[in-house]
Amino acid sequence: MTPSLEQLPDEQAQAARFQQARDARNAATAQDYVELISDLIATTGEARSVDVAKRLGVSHATVVKTVNRLQKEGLINTKPYRGLFLTDVGENLATESRHRHQVVTNLLIALGVDEETAQADAEGIEHHISAQTLATFESYLQGHRS
Amino acid sequence: MTPSLEQLPDEQAQAARFQQARDARNAATAQDYVELISDLIATTGEARSVDVAKRLGVSHATVVKTVNRLQKEGLINTKPYRGLFLTDVGENLATESRHRHQVVTNLLIALGVDEETAQADAEGIEHHISAQTLATFESYLQGHRS
DNA sequence: TGTAAATTGTAGCCAAGGCTGTAAAATAAA
DNA sequence: TTTATTTTACAGCCTTGGCTACAATTTACA
Numbered sequence: 001m002t003p004s005l006e007q008l009p010d011e012q013a014q015a016a017r018f019q020q021a022r023d024a025r026n027a028a029t030a031q032d033y034v035e036l037i038s039d040l041i042a043t044t045g046e047a048r049s050v051d052v053a054k055r056l057g058v059s060h061a062t063v064v065k066t067v068n069r070l071q072k073e074g075l076i077n078t079k080p081y082r083g084l085f086l087t088d089v090g091e092n093l094a095t096e097s098r099h100r101h102q103v104v105t106n107l108l109i110a111l112g113v114d115e116e117t118a119q120a121d122a123e124g125i126e127h128h129i130s131a132q133t134l135a136t137f138e139s140y141l142q143g144h145r146s
Numbered sequence: 147m148t149p150s151l152e153q154l155p156d157e158q159a160q161a162a163r164f165q166q167a168r169d170a171r172n173a174a175t176a177q178d179y180v181e182l183i184s185d186l187i188a189t190t191g192e193a194r195s196v197d198v199a200k201r202l203g204v205s206h207a208t209v210v211k212t213v214n215r216l217q218k219e220g221l222i223n224t225k226p227y228r229g230l231f232l233t234d235v236g237e238n239l240a241t242e243s244r245h246r247h248q249v250v251t252n253l254l255i256a257l258g259v260d261e262e263t264a265q266a267d268a269e270g271i272e273h274h275i276s277a278q279t280l281a282t283f284e285s286y287l288q289g290h291r292s
Numbered sequence: 293t294g295t296a297a298a299t300t301g302t303a304g305c306c307a308a309g310g311c312t313g314t315a316a317a318a319t320a321a322a
Numbered sequence: 323t324t325t326a327t328t329t330t331a332c333a334g335c336c337t338t339g340g341c342t343a344c345a346a347t348t349t350a351c352a
Contacts, residue, residue, distance in 0.1 A: 113282045120167075
């Protein structure tokens with residue numbers, strides 16, 4: 001059993017943590033999109049928005065709208081009725097996100113979580129891993145090579 | 147370096163993972179509120195919405211609106227100009243959330259993440275931990291008692 | 293080539309979770 | 323007991339990320 005708290009954390013510190021979590025939540029969409037687009041291009045040669053929609057499990061209209069926003073933000077390039085492409089900035093973000101995703105998945109598996117559950121949980125967890133925690137995960141994996 | 151993917155996961159499986167992450171994101175707010183309200187009551191005897199706002203780092207108007215929704219959903223009870231209270235359902239959710247939060251924090255610390263970073267990252271991660279992963283974390287901690 | 297199917301785009305709707313500003317009620321202080 | 327402060331409530335606005343429905347364009351095939 002976990003006991004109830006006997007002392008609250010500092011007010012400002014707690015607010016900063018919640019803020020960090022909200023920021024991560026807001027950044028998650030962009031990361032999911034560029035990571036998926038990058039993977040699609042790498043494996044199939046192109047990223048069609050219809051495939052992005054199917055793989056995210058959302059409607060294609062949602063994808064179009066979000067892609068428009070990410071294009072304004074400088075992560076994605078599109079040509080009408082052609083596939084989706086990443087800018088350099090987008091590609092860098094994708095690489096970083098994929099790496100973080102992979103490290104989280106591997107850590108969960110190394111701790112004993114089964115692969116399918118690890119894949120699923122990693123999809124949410126990856127967006128909340130700070131640089132320090134990522135480094136910690138990496139060195140743990142380093143020390144537990146199979 | 148993490149290599150790029152050489153094979154994409156199954157389409158439906160991937161969509162299901164993204165859906166799980168979205169569901170977790172949507173449930174996060176309710177969990178944060180009940181957990182915080184429960185902690186405030188346990189340590190200070192009451193949960194004023196002004197304190198909830200300060201600790202979440204949002205405006206009090208946001209708290210009022212969210213609390214109204216959570217009341218409709220049966221997690222919180224309020225009496226005008228009195229503090230916030232949890233229903234039995236809310237209290238159960240709070241207990242479960244606090245436990246999950248604590249386990250995640252402890253795991254990060256056990257792996258070598260410093261306490262402040264662990265606290266911050268746990269705030270986001272906790273919402274994406276499945277029952278199986280939670281159990282795995284618990285047994286890891288069990289085997290690494292200091 | 294011309295038509296059907298697939299793909300992409302557009303319009304408009306909704307809920308959640310932020311915000312500011314203002315009003316009302318309760319509590320504290322003079 | 324007034325008055326000032328704090329707390330709570332309410333109104334209205336914005337953005338994000340969902341959706342359906344419909345239009346336009348491209349691609350495939352008969």
